[in-house]
Amino acid sequence: HDHLISARQLSRADVEAVLDRAAEFDAGERVDRTGDLLGLCFFEPSTRTKMSFDTAMKRLGGDTVDMGPVDSSSVKKGESLADTVRVVEGYADAIVLRHPSEGAATLASEFVDVPVINAGDGAGQHPTQTLLDLYTIRENAGLDDITVGIMGDLKYGRTVHSLAEALTEFDAGQHFISPESLRLPRNVRYDLHESGADVREHTGLETVLPELDVLYVTRIQRERFADENEYRQVAGEYRIDAGTLEAARDDLTVMHPLPRVDEIAADVDETDHAHYFDQAHNGVPVRMALLDRMLDRGDRR
Numbered sequence: 001h002d003h004l005i006s007a008r009q010l011s012r013a014d015v016e017a018v019l020d021r022a023a024e025f026d027a028g029e030r031v032d033r034t035g036d037l038l039g040l041c042f043f044e045p046s047t048r049t050k051m052s053f054d055t056a057m058k059r060l061g062g063d064t065v066d067m068g069p070v071d072s073s074s075v076k077k078g079e080s081l082a083d084t085v086r087v088v089e090g091y092a093d094a095i096v097l098r099h100p101s102e103g104a105a106t107l108a109s110e111f112v113d114v115p116v117i118n119a120g121d122g123a124g125q126h127p128t129q130t131l132l133d134l135y136t137i138r139e140n141a142g143l144d145d146i147t148v149g150i151m152g153d154l155k156y157g158r159t160v161h162s163l164a165e166a167l168t169e170f171d172a173g174q175h176f177i178s179p180e181s182l183r184l185p186r187n188v189r190y191d192l193h194e195s196g197a198d199v200r201e202h203t204g205l206e207t208v209l210p211e212l213d214v215l216y217v218t219r220i221q222r223e224r225f226a227d228e229n230e231y232r233q234v235a236g237e238y239r240i241d242a243g244t245l246e247a248a249r250d251d252l253t254v255m256h257p258l259p260r261v262d263e264i265a266a267d268v269d270e271t272d273h274a275h276y277f278d279q280a281h282n283g284v285p286v287r288m289a290l291l292d293r294m295l296d297r298g299d300r301r
């Protein structure tokens with residue numbers, strides 16, 4: 001079975017196939033997947049990813065079975081991840097997994113015969129977020145000959161790791177803006193370097209902002225810091241407001257995977273730059289396209 005664990009797996013052709021199909025779903029295309037069931041195993045909080053997978057599967061005509069919150073599942077009694085997914089594969093045709101540990105989706109995929117979709121593994125990867133991010137970028141700026149700025153918590157931000165890796169498949173310059181302590185992890189920097197991508201790192205937004213087609217802002221991932229003091233040192237930096245964007249191009253697209261804390265002031269919401277709510281909505285057609293494709297490859301039905 002094909003699993004989707006990392007954005008590194010996604011070729012340009014794969015991305016384009018999913019986005020093209022997503023555009024068909026966005027335009028009203030319908031299929032009937034009555035009887036297909038998607039297992040939702042979320043070991044960490046989620047609003048968008050979980051609800052949009054749930055919506056997507058139901059819009060495809062299928063249904064979902066949800067492990068529910070960790071506190072009301074048998075994880076609370078000490079059941080392992082491996083045992084949990086081995087049980088859920090008997091209930092569902094594919095499993096969407098979010099987990100606080102990096103590598104959890106890889107581990108799960110080694111224990112089951114149904115497709116495993118990584119919906120976020122700690123500070124690792126979040127490849128389905130990347131697909132909806134790319135869909136949003138394509139709609140607003142196109143995917144070639146673009147300059148993308150990615151700002152905030154580049155160390156712990158799994159959406160950043162996945163997006164940066166996927167953008168290497170396109171003709172996209174990438175500027176990374178963060179405090180020194182939250183630079184991209186070494187493994188991601190290595191992959192970007194190996195890909196030959198046009199990548200630069202900065203500690204401030206000012207010099208690079210006027211060049212950008214897309215500015216992707218992220219939350220400082222407080223829950224990943226071992227030391228709360230370290231979090232406090234960087235919290236509140238790397239915010240934008242409508243005033244900041246006066247130096248940007250008129251057609252700059254501002255994105256954010258959400259949830260936001262205070263990185264994007266509410267006055268940006270009223271500008272034409274704001275695309276983060278459309279971005280969240282794009283999760284439904286994109287996940288419909290992904291599920292339709294992955295379930296087609298399954299051999300259980």
Ligand code: CP
Nearest residue numbers: 046047048049257258
């Ligand atoms: N963007 C994202 O993954 O949001 P949730 O954590 O709400 O799923």
